[in-house]
Amino acid sequence: MVSAAEVRRADVVVVGDQIDSIGAGVGAPDDEVLDATGCLVIPGAVDVHTHMDMEVGAARSADDFLSGTLAAACGGTTTVIDFATAYRGEPAAQGLATWHAKARGRAVVDYGFHMTVTELTGDADDLVAEMAESGVSSFKLYMTYPDRLMVTDEVILEVMRAAGAHGAMVSLHCEDDSTVASRRSAALAAGRTEPRWHAWSRPPSAEADAVKRAIRMAEETGAPLYIVHLSSAEALQQVRLARERGLTVFAETCPQYLYLSAERYEDISERAARFVCAPPLRDPWHQEELWEGLRSGTLQVVATDHCPFTASDKRAGLTGEGWRDFTQIPGGLPGIETRLALVYQKVAEGMLSAPQWVDRCCTTPAKLFGLHPRKGVLEPGSDADVVVFDPRARRPLITESLHMKIDYSPYEDVVVDGWPRTVLSRGRPVASDGQSVAAPGWGEWLHRGPSGSVAGI
Numbered sequence: 001m002v003s004a005a006e007v008r009r010a011d012v013v014v015v016g017d018q019i020d021s022i023g024a025g026v027g028a029p030d031d032e033v034l035d036a037t038g039c040l041v042i043p044g045a046v047d048v049h050t051h052m053d054m055e056v057g058a059a060r061s062a063d064d065f066l067s068g069t070l071a072a073a074c075g076g077t078t079t080v081i082d083f084a085t086a087y088r089g090e091p092a093a094q095g096l097a098t099w100h101a102k103a104r105g106r107a108v109v110d111y112g113f114h115m116t117v118t119e120l121t122g123d124a125d126d127l128v129a130e131m132a133e134s135g136v137s138s139f140k141l142y143m144t145y146p147d148r149l150m151v152t153d154e155v156i157l158e159v160m161r162a163a164g165a166h167g168a169m170v171s172l173h174c175e176d177d178s179t180v181a182s183r184r185s186a187a188l189a190a191g192r193t194e195p196r197w198h199a200w201s202r203p204p205s206a207e208a209d210a211v212k213r214a215i216r217m218a219e220e221t222g223a224p225l226y227i228v229h230l231s232s233a234e235a236l237q238q239v240r241l242a243r244e245r246g247l248t249v250f251a252e253t254c255p256q257y258l259y260l261s262a263e264r265y266e267d268i269s270e271r272a273a274r275f276v277c278a279p280p281l282r283d284p285w286h287q288e289e290l291w292e293g294l295r296s297g298t299l300q301v302v303a304t305d306h307c308p309f310t311a312s313d314k315r316a317g318l319t320g321e322g323w324r325d326f327t328q329i330p331g332g333l334p335g336i337e338t339r340l341a342l343v344y345q346k347v348a349e350g351m352l353s354a355p356q357w358v359d360r361c362c363t364t365p366a367k368l369f370g371l372h373p374r375k376g377v378l379e380p381g382s383d384a385d386v387v388v389f390d391p392r393a394r395r396p397l398i399t400e401s402l403h404m405k406i407d408y409s410p411y412e413d414v415v416v417d418g419w420p421r422t423v424l425s426r427g428r429p430v431a432s433d434g435q436s437v438a439a440p441g442w443g444e445w446l447h448r449g450p451s452g453s454v455a456g457i
């Protein structure tokens with residue numbers, strides 16, 4: 001059994017939907033036994049960054065709450081937090097209701113919501129209090145995408161102040177929009193529209209500048225800050241400096257930034273479009289820095305930013321012949337099913353410890369977003385979300401072996417060592433040997449408690 005603290009030999013007794021007891025020789029003679037000999041028994045993984053069933057222009061992310069959470073279960077993830085979004089002109093409660101309707105009766109594992117705020121029409125305190133009452137204790141704001149999502153620094157400061165006062169967490173998408181906007185216009189004016197110019201238009205310096213600004217705002221308001229999908233060494237350095245100063249700053253990275261690089265954009269075919277995401281993939285040397293950030297704890301979480309678009313959606317873009325113009329390619333990659341095994345590869349190599357793997361993928365995400373101790377740990381009283389992970393299983397990450405509703409795999413050249421053999425969600429099997437045995441609607445919505453006030457992470 002692997003926790004965020006240790007590896008030990010133990011039996012886990014599940015009664016109903018919860019963990020009852022843990023230890024050597026616990027359990028009764030007539031209990032049903034799931035033999036985990038030779039396997040690692042870990043808490044169900046928690047993915048705090050997904051975009052299911054989300055419209056982006058004419059496209060829509062390919063996984064809805066049924067297919068997306070089914071794929072999550074097959075890969076060992078038993079809790080997801082998706083981004084409910086209140087678009088401009090829409091009250092937060094309405095955005096939240098829309099996302100509840102998307103997920104209800106469909107999700108096969110438990111799920112919660114963050115609230116994405118795209119404008120502030122009333123008082124930030126009222127908004128944060130209303131959402132806290134509705135079980136939503138984290139907010140997402142964007143420092144780019146001026147057309148639909150970006151908010152001003154003034155709005156970020158107001159939401160941070162209110163969130164800090166109510167024990168809520170503020171997540172930020174950090175890319176400096178002035179840099180992005182000016183590079184984008186320059187590229188387009190020069191006729192440089194292929195996917196590789198997407199990466200050029202969003203350089204690591206734009207991310208690092210925004211991270212620095214975000215940290216300054218968090219310091220000014222005293223609010224905890226969570227930086228999503230950190231992709232570059234420069235941005236990582238800003239987080240390291242802030243944490244050394246004792247600021248409550250957290251950051252996640254994603255498997256695409258750990259495994260894939262900007263070389264993918266050099267493909268002259270439409271395949272390059274499949275790798276368009278923001279922040280973009282970076283030069284290969286950043287990967288080593290990010291892994292080291294995870295090892296040292298400068299990065300606390302691996303989440304996925306799961307936002308898949310089919311090959312034809314990527315090709316068509318938002319307007320038709322889209323992929324030749326990087327500004328028209330829907331951004332995002334699939335990843336909800338492959339995260340746990342991809343991060344495990346560094347445990348197999350001896351770079352990360354097994355407890356670090358559990359900590360970054362299961363325990364800390366649950367703690368940061370108000371789900372601990374119900375989720376993210378195997379302890380008496382916790383939900384019986386259990387993964388029996390077989391380190392000897394080998395799996396090629398090709399489309400045919402995965403369940404995400406998408407016709408390509410960004411990791412088709414990767415064969416992983418280790419895959420979940422059995423996955424339980426609240427005591428019930430939802431995946432077995434990488435195949436789904438889940439029931440639509442089994443997943444429950446999670447009313448989350450305060451985030452943010454987390455010591456020692």
Ligand SMILES: [Zn+2]
Pocket residue numbers: 049051305307
């Ligand atoms: Zn995202």
